[in-house]
Amino acid sequence: MTEAGKTPWHIWLVGILAVLWNLIAVTDYTFAKMKSDWYMSEVSQFTAEQIAWFGNFPLWANVGWALGVWGSFAGSLLLLARNRHAVTSFIISALGLAVMTFYQFGLKKDEFLGLFGPGPMYFTIVIWAILIALFLYARAQAAKGVLR
Template sequence: MTDMTVKTPWHLWAVGVVSLLWNGFGAYDFIMTNTQGEAYMRASGMTQGMIDYFNAMPTWMYVPWTLGVWGAVLGSILLLLRNRLAVWAFAASLLGAVASLLFGLIHPMPELPEAMAMMKWMPWLIAVVAAFLAWYAWTMGKRGVLR
């Protein structure tokens, strides 16, 4: 049996660092929302209607939110470590992102102020990025880059 070393492609480092920065902001938002609550939400520009919407979410929605955020952070770290468990972490993150997106489609957010109109698309962007990262990690695993 031969021991072949697979060279790490340059793009793994680029994707890993960018994903860690992107997902790091999600982790920051998660921590600040859960520790500072409404003060953080107001400072972020959320209206009272948006804050009320967030506060009215069922407790079980913390499960997909937690999976989405922390699965992505863990996946980013594991990707940079070239660990094959990155695939599973990003899959958990994708599951959380899709569940959150579906909840938002079933229970739409109140009307957004013009300055925050892009927030309407943020759940879609998060799900697309999560899908890309899961696919990317899976592809790197198949190529033998992840151990």
């Protein structure tokens, strides 16, 4: 347990960085679901074929994408709130990310790599590393009694 319930400085650092990191995914997800031509073609610079790729996800892949994005964002906010449910949120996010990873690189690998190249595959590895680190950090803070 922390001294007199004081929030350790690193919770603020990790929590704020996690929220900022996850806002990127929240922005991408939101604008993709809104079918924003401006964001998808101008900001993200996707081609029409790439934009169509996002619109053609089966329902279960869309659910995975939503769980991945919103689970991690919620986990980051819960971490800042020192809530033990941050751990659960990061687990939910990992399940969603696993579904999307399976869809993109398991079932549709050739099509995905043909449209986007190998860059997103490497970026997915970075996403996994950060998500696992956030989960392990939240779990450690919960075990120490920092998260209640």
